[in-house]
Amino acid sequence: MSHASNDVLATAAAWREAGELVALATVTETWGSSPRPAGSQLAVTKSGRMAGSVSGGCIEGAVAEVAMKTIETGVPQLLDFGITDERAWEVGLACGGKLKVFVEKLA
Amino acid sequence: MTPELLAALTAARAAKRPVVVATRLPTGEQMLLPDAAAPADLAEAAARALGRDESGTVTLGNETWFLHAYNPPLRLIVVGAVHIAQALVPMAAHLGLAVVVVDPRRAFATEERFPNVTVSTDWPDEALDELKPDVRTAIITLTHDPKLDDPALDRALKSPAFYIGSLGSRRTHARRVARLKELGHSDAAIARIKGPVGLDLGAVTAPEIAVAILAEFVAARRNGALAPKIAEPQLA
Structure with a gap:
């Protein structure tokens, strides 16, 4: 039995294969009570599809915004989210953890 | 991620070969390990990541790498x-x-x-x-x-x-x-x-x-x- 529904990379690759413009966000480092470990991924398409997660839902919106930019420019981004981060306050990182997220385009 | 790297990663996973995607931060250069051309310290860190089945960031000299461990499924x-x-x-x-x-x-x-x-x-x-x-x-x-x-x-x-x-x-x-x-x-x-x-x-x-x-x-x-x-x- 396949577990493709949980395989964000495979989903992202399939979307890319189907002609979508895709960015992949990956948690690279966490501190404190971040809900998702390093290696957790969120795939986003220009058309607005999303698969996976990099947090419990706190920062996915902000990451998706950056992903759109990365899809346009092709330039990867390393994002910092934490309780001292203005942007994190805006998006409400309620867990009190900190994490870094690497966002790249699937070329 | 380049199409070549994605294809190599997809093939390795399909063949159930344990591999690591190493991403240099923050610039984003990537390589798939094991690779004979990889520096020894990076290869060792990648092997450790697979052994622990844990992805994470490592500092090697003045370089920072994110090592994403892809083990075959349990x-x-x-x-x-x-x-x-x-x-x-x-x-x-x-x-x-x-x-x-x-x-x-x-x-x-x-x-x-x-x-x-x-x-x-x-x-x-x-x-x-x-x-x-x-x-x-x-x-x-x-x-x-x-x-x-x-x-x-x-x-x-x-x-x-x-x-x-x-x-x-x-x-x-x-x-x-x-x-x-x-x-x-x-x-x-x-x-x-x-x-x-x-x-x-x-x-x-x-x-x-x-x-x-x-x-x-x-x-x-x-x-x-x-x-x-x-x-x-x-x-x-």
Whole structure:
């Protein structure tokens, strides 16, 4: 039995294969009570599809915004989210953890 | 990620080869390891990430790398194509496990009962000899039938499988333990078997029992607070 529904990379690759413009966000480092470990991924398409997660839902919106930019420019981004981060306050990182997220385009 | 790297990564995963995607931060240069051309310290760090099955960021000299470990999925061998297995197998797939169901009774081991599941109708000892359980394999027996469970457990105990569970009441398990001793397995070896398998949730239905079993499996895998009980003292 396949577990493709949980395989964000495979989903992202399939979307890319189907002609979508895709960015992949990956948690690279966490501190404190971040809900998702390093290696957790969120795939986003220009058309607005999303698969996976990099947090419990706190920062996915902000990451998706950056992903759109990365899809346009092709330039990867390393994002910092934490309780001292203005942007994190805006998006409400309620867990009190900190994490870094690497966002790249699937070329 | 370049199309070439994505294709190589996809191929490695399909072939169940453990690989690491190394990404230099923050600039984003990437390479797929193992690679003979990789610097020794990066290759060592990648091997460690695979060994621990943990992705993370490492600093090597003045470079920062994110190492994304892609191990093949853990395997779960379910012996007994019974009703509980029908509930357990799809849940296990959602947990990311690669599941194989073993049952020589062809009335149970049907495609209709287990759609899109790898099913072996070999006798359990032969099936396990073929499947070669390793340290990333879990084995759960669900038949209650000594002539099916015992050969599976015998092979499981001779393997380095990281989780062995066996369904059955305490009395059934006590008798099972006695038979395994007759086969020459020591108390210490037999204590590897979680029996009766599953956390005590008071589960009644097949899906509830599947949840109890998989909850114990997750606790064992993650070393959680509810990690499996040691085998119960045997009843007379």
